[in-house]
């Protein structure tokens with residue numbers, strides 16, 4: 525770890541010792557070639573999160589698949605970046621960063637759900653974060669990229685750096701390692717991709733935006749995207765004497781969550797939430813499956829238990 529840090533610092537020092545230092549360091553073997561395909565909506569999500577963050581730090585994981593490919597006797601990799609986890613509004617202001625580490629409950633929960641629903645061998649391929657200035661990796665990014673490449677054991681570790689200030693839903697094109705918005709290009713609206721492997725990198729890597737040939741991941745249901753909210757909902761229901769169980773079938777097949785609620789001496793009731801919960805109102809159904817009319821307007825500050833209380 526210490527030697528990596530020293531080497532990383534050495535690269536940035538400009539002076540007469542640079543040539544000697546370079547000669548004394550054994551060159552890293554060239555990494556196997558990798559073709560990186562990126563779902564366009566991943567770049568859109570990163571750009572949207574960058575705009576939403578304002579001046580704050582933001583970032584998240586790059587999730588996808590890696591396959592080996594043999595080209596003319598040479599082994600390469602086809603890397604498909606299929607998804608990311610958007611920083612949640614519930615996170616601490618000033619630092620909405622989704623990581624897969626100790627605080628990575630949301631990303632880990634999303635990765636598990638996507639693996640089980642798609643059957644894809646999804647992996648953590650790298651991370652993205654925003655820069656307020658230059659889109660080049662900082663000394664810290666170089667150190668982190670090499671460390672993560674070594675620790676993850678993955679053949680490819682990607683670092684994507686987002687710079688931009690505007691939310692635009694326009695056609696995008698990939699130009700080498702830069703995915704940018706074609707309609708309104710400026711140096712301020714882009715996501716750049718870099719690759720680290722072992723002790724080399726991060727170096728620029730060309731990406732291809734691929735809307736057709738690689739799978740699109742389904743949207744995350746809210747209880748997967750917001751596990752802390754889901755845990756709070758369950759705690760509050762349990763405190764009210766209700767036993768919630770998750771229904772596997774969701775009416776309409778949308779990515780929401782249906783909960784069956786049981787309480788001693790009462791007929792079971794059902795709560796149906798849509799994918800936009802808590803920003804879209806839930807519905808309470810009686811034992812016969814009929815909607816229970818409720819008078820109070822729904823707001824995201826309310827919880828499911830409030831709905832049950834109101835109907836009791």
Ligand SMILES: [Zn+2]
Pocket residue numbers: 653654655661662665685
């Ligand atoms: Zn950085």
